[in-house]
Structures are given as structure tokens and as C-alpha cells.
Amino acid sequence: MAIIGLDIGGTKILGAVFNDQGQIMDKEKQPSKADDGFERFMQQVYHVIDELINRSDESIQGIGIGFPGTIDQNGHVIFAPNLPVEQFDLAGHLADRYHTKVLVGNDVNLGTYGEYCELDIPYKNVIGLFPGTGLGGGIVINGELYIGQGSAGELGHIVVRKNGVKCSCGNKGCLESYASKKGILAYIKKEMKKGRKTVLKKEAKAGVVKSSQLRKAVEDGDVLTIEAIDQFKAYLGMGVGIIMNIFNPDLVIIGGGIVENFGKELMKDIRKHAKAYTLPGIYENTKLRHSKLGDDTVIYGGYHLIKSAMSTN
Known part of the structure; x- marks a missing residue:
């Protein structure tokens, strides 16, 4: 079993695959291309996730995402000041595309949660x-x-x-x-x-x-x-x-x-x-x-968000 943690930022997208023990097995980082519009930005998101899935030896059980903006309880992006995304069901869209559980939260919320869990x-x-x-x-x-x-x-x-x-x-x-x-x-x-x-x-x-x-x-x-x-x-x-x-x-x-x-x-x-x-x-x-986690705070938060959700189901 593996979980992807994703940190989507205004300039870069950082993703990692975590194993059962919460260890990072693989990473992928790409520019967000936010200035090129919504479609180009989403292609970059897909690219990071696709690369991590294709290189993983295990099936992906979930994707936890930190996003820099206002997010509602269902993973809908309400407002993102530095990204071309607004009023968009990011969690639902990616869940349909990858056929796995997807949870989205504010990036700093998840950064705090990642630090807490570690x-x-x-x-x-x-x-x-x-x-x-x-x-x-x-x-x-x-x-x-x-x-x-x-x-x-x-x-x-x-x-x-x-x-x-x-x-x-x-x-x-x-x-x-x-x-x-x-x-x-x-x-x-x-x-x-x-x-x-x-x-x-x-x-x-x-x-x-x-x-x-x-x-x-x-x-x-x-x-x-x-x-x-x-x-x-x-x-x-x-x-x-x-x-x-x-x-x-x-x-x-x-x-x-x-x-x-x-x-x-x-x-x-x-x-x-x-x-x-x-x-x-x-x-x-x-x-x-x-x-303590530096640049990895948000991806750890994404991992723990999915892990916590799976343990309560």
C-alpha cells in the first residue's frame, strides 16, 4: 500500500510516495506553470501524480493534497490568490481521474498537521x-x-x-x-x-x-x-x-x-x-x-491526512 502526498504551490508542485511506515520512497517536483492558465496548471498536477504512480511498485491507496487557498470541507477550492483555480471541486475531479481517495486541505493547515504527526x-x-x-x-x-x-x-x-x-x-x-x-x-x-x-x-x-x-x-x-x-x-x-x-x-x-x-x-x-x-x-x-520537516511539511501532512481518514473508515 502506498499514499501520495502533494504540495501544490504558486510556483512549484512537490509530490512524494509514502510506504506503510510513513517513509518517503520517491519524489517528483515540477513548476506549477500557474501563469499559463488553468489547463496548463492542471496538466502539471497530472504530470507529478502520473510520474509517482508509474514509478511506484505498489498501488496508490490515496492522495492527500495541500493547496494554497480557501478550501471547504469537501475539498472544493473556493479561492486561490496565486493560482488560476476558483470554485473548483479539486478533490472530486482527481478522485474520478485516479479512482482513489483524494483529500484536499489548505497547505499550511496540512503543514502544521504534518509537523504534529511527526x-x-x-x-x-x-x-x-x-x-x-x-x-x-x-x-x-x-x-x-x-x-x-x-x-x-x-x-x-x-x-x-x-x-x-x-x-x-x-x-x-x-x-x-x-x-x-x-x-x-x-x-x-x-x-x-x-x-x-x-x-x-x-x-x-x-x-x-x-x-x-x-x-x-x-x-x-x-x-x-x-x-x-x-x-x-x-x-x-x-x-x-x-x-x-x-x-x-x-x-x-x-x-x-x-x-x-x-x-x-x-x-x-x-x-x-x-x-x-x-x-x-x-x-x-x-x-x-x-x-523539523522543512520543505516536506505539506507532503507529510497530505500523507497523514489520508492515513488518518483510512484508519477511521
Whole structure:
């Protein structure tokens, strides 16, 4: 028996075949070709799945998919800001095509679930926060992924500043507007308009920057980038503190490229800021650590989503 875990993103599609023991036996990665429209994008999805099925020695028992957008409880894509898909029954379509069980969830929800299922310690209540271009979140309560009516976990859209920076969601002052690459670049661009200099001038104007470029700019002493990262850490820490107060979880996991590139020192500062916003007794009893699965968080989540569904049937 084998299960496919699929991570569909705005720029790439990553898939893996897992065996009975939850070990990755094979991987396939392709560009999503999202800019070429719906049909071309779906051909890329098929290609990744087809390659994994054709190379597998075992029959595929299910496909678990993480998708970057609003997903309802039935695996219908309601809205995807970075992909040419809207109001589409992705789970049903792929189930008909491959004649197997298909489950679809928000990518960061599944990333959190993947991290949770691979924990060495059996915590019951876990929150995941994954700052990247935006800021996604996931919630595990009593050992189960909590999705509400399908779209729970949008922790990046907690408002942390009244009449603050306008967010891509339409609100102002969302946590994502400060604790993300978008927030970092927005700060740099704002300061550049005042005449300040930065080595990331080109990236700021383009609106795209790699986490490794941010790290190098800080190491090179770029004052503007250092300030932007300090703001990122302060707001992410605030968000962690607020979330700890709401959920009182056993563990908060923070992942994504920025965290991976800046490492322990960044986590230390996030802890410091989180403590300032957390009620006494809650902070001390909540573990906070970085993601262990890296780029594989979502495919592990897809695998465990199918495995869990099969065990309850």
C-alpha cells in the first residue's frame, strides 16, 4: 500500500510516495506553470501524480493534497490568490481521474498537521505559524486538525494594529502585513521613499526577495534590512503571544524559509517578544520551536491526512 502526498504551490508542485511506515520512497517536483492558465496548471498536477504512480511498485491507496487557498470541507477550492483555480471541486475531479481517495486541505493547515504527526512527543494541542511571502497558520486540537467550516487557521489575519498597513485580504493592520516577506519589503520600500539606502533596492522594487538574501543583507550590516527584520520578529512574537493566550497550546511550531535561514537567534528573539504579550503561566507552559520537516511539511501532512481518514473508515 502506498499514499501520495502533494504540495501544490504558486510556483512549484512537490509530490512524494509514502510506504506503510510513513517513509518517503520517491519524489517528483515540477513548476506549477500557474501563469499559463488553468489547463496548463492542471496538466502539471497530472504530470507529478502520473510520474509517482508509474514509478511506484505498489498501488496508490490515496492522495492527500495541500493547496494554497480557501478550501471547504469537501475539498472544493473556493479561492486561490496565486493560482488560476476558483470554485473548483479539486478533490472530486482527481478522485474520478485516479479512482482513489483524494483529500484536499489548505497547505499550511496540512503543514502544521504534518509537523504534529511527526513529533517525538505526543502533544495534543499544537499551533503552526509559517511566515513566508504571507503568513499562514494551522491548528491541531486534541490531536485532530481543526479546520472549522474548511478555512480555519488564517492566523495571519489577526489584526495587530488599528488602521495599519493595508493587507492583501483588504483589511488593515493584519499580522501578515508585518510578520512576512511582504511586510519586510513594505518597510524597506517605505524607508527608501525617505531617501534611505539598502542593498535590497532591486528586490524591494520587484516585490520579491529570497530568505537567503535577507540573511546576507543582515550579515553585511544593511541597516534598513536589520530594522525590517527586527520589526518582523517583534510582530511575529506579538502574534505568537496572542495565539498562546487564545489557545493555551502545548506547542507552537514556527516554520518557513525566514526561520530556517536565521535559525536559533531569530527564535530566541521571537520567544522574548512572545513573553511580553502572554499571560503569566501560559508562556511558561508552552513550548516554542521551529519546524523539523522543512520543505516536506505539506507532503507529510497530505500523507497523514489520508492515513488518518483510512484508519477511521
